[in-house]
Amino acid sequence: MADPLHQFQVTPYEWLDFGEVTLPVVGTVHLAFTNSHLAMTIAFVVVVGFLTLVTSGAKVVPGRLQAVGETLFGMIDGMTSSIIGHDGKKYFPFVFTIFLFILGMNLLGMFLSFTATSQLAVTATFGLITFGLVVIIGIVKNGAGFLKLFWPTGAPLVMRPVVGLIEFFSFLLRPITLTLRLFGNMMGGHIALKVFAGFVATAVVGAAGWFGLLIFPLAMGMTIGLTALEFLVAFLQAFVFAVLTCIYLNDVVNLDHAH
Amino acid sequence: MDPQAAKLIGAGIAMCGMIGAGIGVGNIFGQFLAGALRNPSAAGSQIGNLFVGAALAEALGILAFVMGILIWIS
Numbered sequence: 001m002a003d004p005l006h007q008f009q010v011t012p013y014e015w016l017d018f019g020e021v022t023l024p025v026v027g028t029v030h031l032a033f034t035n036s037h038l039a040m041t042i043a044f045v046v047v048v049g050f051l052t053l054v055t056s057g058a059k060v061v062p063g064r065l066q067a068v069g070e071t072l073f074g075m076i077d078g079m080t081s082s083i084i085g086h087d088g089k090k091y092f093p094f095v096f097t098i099f100l101f102i103l104g105m106n107l108l109g110m111f112l113s114f115t116a117t118s119q120l121a122v123t124a125t126f127g128l129i130t131f132g133l134v135v136i137i138g139i140v141k142n143g144a145g146f147l148k149l150f151w152p153t154g155a156p157l158v159m160r161p162v163v164g165l166i167e168f169f170s171f172l173l174r175p176i177t178l179t180l181r182l183f184g185n186m187m188g189g190h191i192a193l194k195v196f197a198g199f200v201a202t203a204v205v206g207a208a209g210w211f212g213l214l215i216f217p218l219a220m221g222m223t224i225g226l227t228a229l230e231f232l233v234a235f236l237q238a239f240v241f242a243v244l245t246c247i248y249l250n251d252v253v254n255l256d257h258a259h
Numbered sequence: 260m261d262p263q264a265a266k267l268i269g270a271g272i273a274m275c276g277m278i279g280a281g282i283g284v285g286n287i288f289g290q291f292l293a294g295a296l297r298n299p300s301a302a303g304s305q306i307g308n309l310f311v312g313a314a315l316a317e318a319l320g321i322l323a324f325v326m327g328i329l330i331w332i333s
Contacts, residue, residue, distance in 0.1 A: 005332065079307070177318045184321030187328070240314040243307060 004194035008118055008187065010036045039116040043104035051100075072100070076242060083246040087253050091246075094133065098126065099242035106186060106234035110227070117237075118186040120179070127179035130245050134174075138252030148255060178244060185237050189230045196223045266330060273327035280320020287312045 012032030021031040054069030062070055076096045080088035102117060109115025116122050138146040149171070150164045199219035203212035291309050295302035 177322075180325055181314060181318040181321055184325050185317075188321070188324055236310060236314075240310060243311050244314070247311070 004191050004198065007113065007115075007190060007194060010034045010119065013038075035114045036116055036119055036122070039108060039112060039114045040105065040122070042112070043101060043108050043116065046108065047100045047104045079243060080246055083243070084250045084253055088246075091249050091253070095242050095245050095249075098130070098245060099238055102126065102182065102241055103235065103238035106238055107231070109186065109190070110230060110234060115186050115190055117182055118190055120183050123183040123186075124175075124179045126182070126241070127175040130178060130248065131175035134248045134252055137249065138255070141253065142255050145255065146252065149251060174248060178241065182237050182241060185233055189226070189233055193223065193226050193230060196226060266333075270327045270331040273323055273330055276323020276326070277320045280317055280323070283316030283319070284313050287316060 012034045016033035018031040020028055022028050051069060054066055057063075058066060073096070076099055077092060080092045080095055082088075084091060105116040105122075109117065138149065142148070150168045152160060152163045152167060155163045196219050199215055200223060202208055203216040203219060206212060208215055287309065291302075291305070294305075
């Protein structure tokens with residue numbers, strides 16, 4: 001049986017492998033077009049192509065395709081304005097972009113042989129972009145008042161430094177949990193799928209003998225069920241990432257009048 | 260003990276963290292259902308909160324899972 005972790009290997013395509021290249025600032029790097037790169041490019045093309053297709057023949061009364069695009073747009077639009085409030089419209093493009101890109105990569109992972117979001121480097125980039133944006137917006141909008149985020153006015157005065165310290169560390173943990181949630185969910189789901197598919201293969205080639213007759217229907221049913229679950233998880237994780245981005249942005253945007 | 264065996268046992272033990280995530284996610288959905296049956300009209304507006312809570316509880320289990328995987332493949 002093939003190793004279930006084999007699917008996460010990043011391999012460069014030979015005809016696009018440029019070998020060791022010396023870049024001006026970064027230094028010497030191994031430059032190559034990999035399968036991870038290809039998966040992200042396909043996701044990008046699919047997302048841009050889909051939205052172009054949806055909006056090209058826009059009508060007042062939407063057709064089927066336009067309704068799909070409008071539902072996605074309306075869902076994120078409603079979320080930003082309900083969580084961030086009045087200023088939500090300003091941050092909608094960022095949240096919508098990150099939501100659609102992660103959703104595209106998650107869903108394409110179910111159709112292609114490679115899931116870009118099951119790479120720690122990819123999800124860590126998303127986590128750091130979101131965290132960096134929250135910190136920058138917090139400092140630009142509030143200046144030194146940004147530190148009020150770690151000064152819980154609801155707690156008794158004696159407890160405030162302690163609670164503030166805990167708040168500070170939980171703030172620093174945000175990019176890590178954002179990163180690992182997406183990474184762990186996608187990797188875990190795909191490993192489970194491969195393991196159960198491996199059981200089916202074991203039963204079919206007869207490696208388990210007559211016992212295979214019992215294993216096959218169980219493992220096959222489990223694989224089908226897990227595939228359905230993975231589609232749900234693919235959507236849910238993109239949605240959760242978008243919701244958490246909104247919540248973190250709301251923390252710093254509405255710092256003065258917390259609600 | 261054989262280091263390879265100890266590593267595999269350690270990876271298995273690390274997965275115990277998933278127990279807590281299971282309890283947490285089950286608790287969230289159970290409480291949501293209990294609340295939704297008492298006041299069905301308010302349930303729809305809380306779906307977003309439900310999934311965020313489930314994701315936050317699940318993230319801690321995922322940390323244990325990632326740790327287990329790291330021990331396994333290291």
